[in-house]
Amino acid sequence: FCFSNTVETEHTGRTIRYKFRGFGCPANQLMFARGRVDEESANVDIPEQISVADYFEQQYKRKLAYPHLPCIDATNGVSKRANWLPMELVKLVEWQRSLKPLDATQRARVSSKSIIKPLERYNQIMNIMQGRDFETDIHLKDLNIRVHKNEMLQLKARILxxxxxxxxxxxxxxxxxxxxxxxxxxxxxxxxxxxxxxxxx
Known part of the structure; x- marks a missing residue:
């Protein structure tokens, strides 16, 4: 996603387009206040907290298949109010080009999601290595390839x-x-x- 792209949804029965603005918490964790009618107090709206996942299930009969995915913050028209949309119900409008470069804040947010710290990368690789059964792999045996998965290979280096x-x-x-x-x-x-x-x- 680029921060100026247009997305669309069809959960209301018609196509509605929004301007993408950012990401939020997962749909089953993101809560917002929804007004409800109290029958004992002359139709006065009383705000109640509800998750985005529960709201879409109650309001539109759409039970989310992936409620753990982050919601998309989108705007519609001139309103600045956040419209939290489940990611699985959003489509990116085709044939869009983003000619505007990312600003410093957007680049920092992209880097924070894409850059993995060395220790975290090491643990990910070692978990993959330990989960694979290389000793019984028939293809490796046919090619006479042996994999040492106990520890990474260490090489001497120098700073130029x-x-x-x-x-x-x-x-x-x-x-x-x-x-x-x-x-x-x-x-x-x-x-x-x-x-x-x-x-x-």
């Missing part, structure tokens, strides 16, 4: 010194040296003219 970037100063006044810092270096005011190429090859 970052390189220096050298520019030739204009008017032949020597070289300008820029130090690389975390893969970045300054190039401002280092290019004054482009060389003329008369032939190639």
């Amino acid at each position: 010194t970052p390189p220096d970037i050298r520019y030739r100063h204009r008017q032949d006044k020597g070289e300008v040296i820029e130090h690389v810092d975390v893969g970045k270096w300054r190039i401002s005011n280092r290019f004054y003219a482009t060389p003329e190429i008369n032939n190639c090859g």
Whole structure:
């Protein structure tokens, strides 16, 4: 999902389109206040807490197959009110292009979901290795392949010194040296003219 895409639902019997805004808690955990009629107090609405999953089952007779998936926060029209929609009932409108780049907050949210810490990645790989029965795999035996799954292979490594970037100063006044810092270096005011190429090859 991109944060400017349009999604649509059909749970009401007609197609309704929304602007995607973000994700929320799972449908069986996300609670909101729904007004109900109290028969003993002259039709006064009394708010009650209900989960998104229970609301869709009661209101639209749609029992969610995946209530543990996060809800989608979408807006409809000019209203800023959140519309929490179960993910399984939402479709992404086809043939959309997102030309607007993600801002810093959106990039941080994407990175927090996609980047896995080294220890967590290690545990995931080791769990997969321990769950596989490589010793009885007939295909590995036919190819004479043995898998050592007790521990990862450890290799010696070294940290390389970052390189220096050298520019030739204009008017032949020597070289300008820029130090690389975390893969970045300054190039401002280092290019004054482009060389003329008369032939190639």
